[in-house]
Amino acid sequence: TFDFAGEAVGAMAAADLAVFVVDASSGLDHATVDLWRQAADRGLPRLVFVNKLDREHTNFEMVLGELQAAFGAGVAPLEIPIGVAEGFHGIADLLTDTAWIYDSGSAELGEIPEEMEEREHQIHDSLVENIVVADDALLERFLDGEVPSFEELEKVLGRGVAGGTVFPVVCGSATIPIAVDRLCNYIVEVGPAPSDRPPVPVTVGTATLDVAPDPSADALVHVFKTAVDPYLGHVSYFRVLAGTVQRDLHLSNGRTGDDERFRNVMSLQGGESVDVDSLPAGDIGAVAKLSDTRTGDTLSATGRAAAPAIGFPTPVLSVAVTARSRNDEDK
Structure with missing residues (x-):
């Protein structure tokens, strides 16, 4: 549904x-x-x-x-x-x-x-x-x-x-x-434009910083959607809050502390995704096959940053889907 x-x-x-x-x-x-x-x-x-x-x-x-x-x-x-x-x-x-x-x-x-x-x-x-x-x-x-x-x-x-x-x-x-x-x-x-919008309050440790969409800053990414593609597998949709996201960039997940590698960077054009070399602050993109990143996670160079919670509505129906075999889990 x-x-x-x-x-x-x-x-x-x-x-x-x-x-x-x-x-x-x-x-x-x-x-x-x-x-x-x-x-x-x-x-x-x-x-x-x-x-x-x-x-x-x-x-x-x-x-x-x-x-x-x-x-x-x-x-x-x-x-x-x-x-x-x-x-x-x-x-x-x-x-x-x-x-x-x-x-x-x-x-x-x-x-x-x-x-x-x-x-x-x-x-x-x-x-x-x-x-x-x-x-x-x-x-x-x-x-x-x-x-x-x-x-x-x-x-x-x-x-x-x-x-x-x-x-x-x-x-x-x-x-x-x-x-x-x-x-x-x-x-x-x-x-x-992204530059016309107020800075995003991002929590770093015990401090809260106002982050502007500066493409020259350290990369900061907020994942707002997760999907499973039959060919690409696990796909994370994100907004670049600051810095520039490039192919093969390594960022740390603020929730898990794990390192995540952006093997590919995709720009979204309607229902299509196109591989690009980089995405600057303010842009929206997608990346496939991050190891343990979920919707709402924040990825940064330090791994200690957290963007504001998305605040999804409370579910009224829960559904669990289990793969038939381990080979099907990514699909």
């Missing part, structure tokens, strides 16, 4: 931004609200993608209202859909006051439909006002009648996202696809 909650919590421990995908036909559910609370407790920036707008019985305005009622005034739409259900064919960009029309996954700049113009302009003006109040210099120029540029708005918006005060809402359909490319762009453009 796939442990969605456990997988999500583990991913939060390694992420710089949580993207919440909400079904436009069914709206906000309990699992999303619970995971949002956990992301908030971790101080993790959040973004919402309202999906499946090509389905019947969808209502973007209703879903947006549910999000704002549940998560507060920081929920800010950056897009609104053009068309409904099977007629959904594009989005209006509220930051730039433009429309993007999609055909077979490709987008072209188009006109905002006349029946949407008044509503779109209202939301655009409200969005701009809410963004500029976060920057005194930009607000002063805005009050003097100057129109902020897209780049200025995006920069201030990014600071709000990183600070956990603004939660952008974008929309589309992953299956057609519509606006998935824009979602990826927003993750890059307004999502925080």
